Structure formats: structure tokens, C-alpha cells
Amino acid sequence: xxxxxxxxxxxxxxxxxxxxxxxxxxxxxxxxxxxxxxxxxxxxxxxxxxxxxxxxxxxxxxxxxxxxxxxxxxxxxxxxxxxxxxxxxxxxxxxxxxxxxxxxxxxxxxxxxxxxxxxxxxxxxxxxxxxxxxxxxxxxxxxxxxxxxxxxxxxxxxxxxxxxxxxxxxxxxxxxxxxxxxxxxxxxxxxxxxxxxxxxxxxxxxxxxxxxxxxxxxxxxxxxxxxxxxxxxxxxxxxxxxxxxxxxxxxxxxxxxxxxxxxxxxxxxxxxxxxxxxxxxxxxxxxxxxxxxxxxxxxxxxxxxxxxxxxxxxxxxxxxxxxx
Amino acid sequence: xxxxxxxxxxxxxxxxxxxxxxxxxxxxxxxxxxxxxxxxxxxxxxxxxxxxxxxxxxxxxxxxxxxxxxxxxxxxxxxxxxxxxxxxxxxxxxxxxxxxxxxxxxxxxxxxxxxxxxxxxxx
Numbered sequence: 421x422x423x424x425x426x427x428x429x430x431x432x433x434x435x436x437x438x439x440x441x442x443x444x445x446x447x448x449x450x451x452x453x454x455x456x457x458x459x460x461x462x463x464x465x466x467x468x469x470x471x472x473x474x475x476x477x478x479x480x481x482x483x484x485x486x487x488x489x490x491x492x493x494x495x496x497x498x499x500x501x502x503x504x505x506x507x508x509x510x511x512x513x514x515x516x517x518x519x520x521x522x523x524x525x526x527x528x529x530x531x532x533x534x535x536x537x538x539x540x541x542x543x544x545x546x547x548x549x550x551x552x553x554x555x556x557x558x559x560x561x562x563x564x565x566x567x568x569x570x571x572x573x574x575x576x577x578x579x580x581x582x583x584x585x586x587x588x589x590x591x592x593x594x595x596x597x598x599x600x601x602x603x604x605x606x607x608x609x610x611x612x613x614x615x616x617x618x619x620x621x622x623x624x625x626x627x628x629x630x631x632x633x634x635x636x637x638x639x640x641x642x643x644x645x646x647x648x649x650x651x652x653x654x655x656x657x658x659x660x661x662x663x664x665x666x667x668x669x670x671x672x673x674x675x676x677x678x679x680x681x682x683x684x685x686x687x688x689x690x691x692x693x694x695x696x697x698x699x700x701x702x703x704x705x706x707x708x709x710x711x712x713x714x715x716x717x718x719x720x721x722x723x724x725x726x727x728x729x730x731x732x733x734x735x736x737x738x739x740x741x742x743x744x
Numbered sequence: 745x746x747x748x749x750x751x752x753x754x755x756x757x758x759x760x761x762x763x764x765x766x767x768x769x770x771x772x773x774x775x776x777x778x779x780x781x782x783x784x785x786x787x788x789x790x791x792x793x794x795x796x797x798x799x800x801x802x803x804x805x806x807x808x809x810x811x812x813x814x815x816x817x818x819x820x821x822x823x824x825x826x827x828x829x830x831x832x833x834x835x836x837x838x839x840x841x842x843x844x845x846x847x848x849x850x851x852x853x854x855x856x857x858x859x860x861x862x863x864x865x866x867x
Contacts, residue, residue, distance in 0.1 A: 502762075506766065734844075
């Protein structure tokens with residue numbers, strides 16, 4: 421009975437994190453972007469600084485008619501948002517937030533599982549782009565695919581570097597093995613990982629697949645109402661997942677800069693702080709950088725990030741053997 | 745829920761939770777939304793004018809070579825993971841490290857070759 425309760429509790433916690441953290445990031449984005457651009461952002465909904473804006477948006481999306489274009493491939497079109505969203509929920513299972521079993525399910529091949537499942541999310545964009553039977557959607561979908569192929573590799577290599585340093589594929593094991601000087605040792609890998617993850621989420625400055633000034637909204641052009649909302653949710657859960665993974669792999673997860681027992685700050689607090697700090701960086705980059713052109717995107721990946729990631733692998737290998 | 749595969753039972757459960765979340769969301773959506781199908785709403789969106797030709801247009805896949813490169817590299821990179829867990833363990837050390845450099849050299853030569861061939865330029 422207690423087992424069933426515990427499993428239920430874990431499932432509920434995952435679902436709560438899945439539904440609230442993206443809203444917090446979204447609200448932070450509204451406000452941070454507004455202030456960086458010298459405006460207020462939403463101020464009306466809910467009274468205090470428009471805190472209920474995203475809830476109101478959700479209600480609006482849920483009330484809108486569900487349109488499927490006559491020319492579209494109906495089944496694939498309708499399925500695409502779910503395929504784009506659910507992988508990010510599944511990834512949350514393996515992300516540790518606190519020491520001593522502070523993870524929904526400890527997986528031996530955690531890092532491998534997480535990267536594999538995250539890659540599935542992009543299939544949602546590809547399905548949406550193809551099934552919409554719209555030229556802009558098709559272009560957007562193909563751009564998504566090109567971007568995934570270019571950035572998945574540096575993403576994978578940078579993650580492999582941490583696995584080498586820690587000598588384990590388990591995410592909790594990696595955080596346990598992590599020491600502060602890894603910040604410097606794994607710095608190039610960490611930067612590559614974060615940039616490549618940003619590109620996989622198609623966040624600005626890597627938002628070529630949804631470039632609104634040239635292809636409307638890319639693969640999501642034909643979507644309305646709840647299906648569109650699910651794609652948006654997927655983007656923001658994606659930010660949380662990327663921030664959490666960078667935290668776990670490169671920033672020491674639940675470990676704080678000073679003895680946490682003394683200050684009474686539990687590991688979860690550190691994890692969440694780092695996740696929010698990185699999410700803020702994601703938002704910040706969106707405001708700061710212009711969109712990269714398609715050829716610049718490919719060049720950055722193949723001639724910039726991949727060589728750096730390979731060099732990081734070599735560095736990690738030499739240092740790991742030297743200290744063992 | 746023990747053992748290597750036992751751990752994935754919860755993953756399966758979360759997948760179910762995800763599917764039911766989407767199902768419930770659409771059930772609620774069905775009750776809340778109006779349904780008046782047909783008309784101009786169902787026309788493919790092309791900036792307000794009638795669509796020209798069909799949506800599944802032929803387009804030039806400039807990056808098919810990138811796709812090949814990706815497959816080659818990704819398959820290689822997968823072998824890094826099992827190796828990463830043991831290469832610094834006692835009894836391995838320098839030999840495995842040299843092997844890694846051979847492996848990295850193969851990858852780098854492949855990348856350099858593609859680069860020199862001009863494959864990495866977007867034309």
C-alpha cells in the first residue's frame with residue numbers, strides 16, 4: 421500500500437512540476453523581456469502585475485475552436501502536439517533534484533535515456549510541418565529537422581564528456597561525483613551543451629524554424645486553440661528541462677557553494693535556484709541576439725560546436741586518466 | 745521495481761500520465777469550444793490569399809549531406825557512452841586513453857574531410 425502511495429506521490433509531483441514550472445518561466449519571460457525593452461508587460465490579468473496572464477491565455481486556448489485544414493493529413497496533424505509535448509514530461513522522471521533518492525526514478529543509463537527521449541520532441545515539429553500541407557509549415561518542419569541534426573551531435577558529445585569525468589551514466593551519480601573545479605574543467609562542454617540545447621528547443625537566436633517574419637510560424641502555422649497551446653507548453657517545459665539538465669550535468673545539481681547543512685538549505689532549493697537562473701539566461705538571450713541565418717546555424721554547429729566538443733572529450737580523457 | 749528494467753516501470757507510468765493529460769485536456773476542450781466546421785477556415789493559410797498549388801511542394805533539401813554526416817557521427821558517438829564509464833577505472837588508464845585519441849582522430853578526420861570538400865558550406 422505504501423509503495424502504491426509513494427509511486428502515486430511521485431507521479432503527482434512530476435505532473436505538478438510539469439504544469440507549474442513552465443508557467444513560472446513563461447511569466448518571468450513576459451516580465452523580463454518587457455523590462456529589458458523598457459515596457460511593462462502584462463499588468464491587468466489577476467491584479468498584481470498581471471500574474472494570471474498565462475492562466476487567462478490557457479483558458480482562452482481551451483475555448484477556441486479546433487481547426488484542421490481541409491488539405492491536411494488529419495491523423496498526423498492531430499497527433500503532432502502530443503508527440504511534441506509528452507517526451508519532455510517523460511524526461512522529468514530521470515532528473516534528480518535532491519540527494520539520497522530525490523529523483524522520481526533512478527535510471528542506470530539516465531544521461532542516455534534523457535538525451536534519447538529529448539530528441540523525440542522534435543519529431544512533433546516535423547510531423548506538424550509535414551501534415552499541415554502548407555508550404556510555410558513544410559519549410560519550418562524541414563528547418564527543424566536540419567537544426568536537430570546539426571545540434572544533436574555537439575549536445576551528445578558534451579554530455580558524454582561529463583559521463584567520462586564522472587565515470588557513470590547515472591544522473592544522480594554524476595552530481596555525486598561532481599566537484600567545484602569541474603566548473604572550469606567542463607566549461608567548454610557546458611557552454612556547448614547549453615547552446616546546442618537552446619538550438620534544439622528552437623529558442624531565439626536559433627528560431628529559424630519558426631521565423632515569424634519569413635515563414636509565419638513555421639510548422640505551427642496551421643495550429644489553433646489547444647493544440648497550439650500544447651506546442652507552446654512544450655517549448656517552455658523544454659526550457660525547464662534544458663536548464664535542469666545543464667544544472668545536473670555541469671553545475672553540480674543540488675550542491676551549493678557552501679555547506680548546506682549549516683545554512684539549512686536543502687538540495688531542492690539549490691537545484692531550483694540554478695534552474696531558474698539558467699532559464700533567465702535563456703530569456704535574456706532571446707532579447708539580446710538577432711536570429712541566425714540557416715547557413716550561419718549550420719556553420720556554428722559543424723565548424724564551431726562539434727570541434728569544441730571533440731576537444732573537450734580529449735581534455736576530459738587526459739585529465740580523468742591523470743587524476744585516477 | 746528492482747533491477748535494470750524494473751526502473752522503467754515508472755517511466756511507463758509517466759508516459760500513461762502524459763497520454764491521459766493530453767486526453768483529458770482535449771475532452772475538456774471539446775466541452776468548452778464551439779464547433780462550426782467548414783468554410784474558409786479550412787483553407788490552407790497562405791497570408792490571406794488563395795493557396796497556390798498544393799502544400800506538399802517539392803523543395804531542395806540542401807542539407808542531405810548534413811544528414812549523412814549526422815548519422816555517421818551519432819552512431820559513432822553512441823559507443824562513447826559505455827566506454828566513458830570504465831575508461832579511467834583501475835587497470836585501464838593509458839591504453840584506453842590512446843584508443844580514445846584514435847577514435848577522436850577518426851571523427852576529426854571525417855569532419856575535416858567534409859569541411860575541405862566544401863560540404864559544410866550552405867550552397
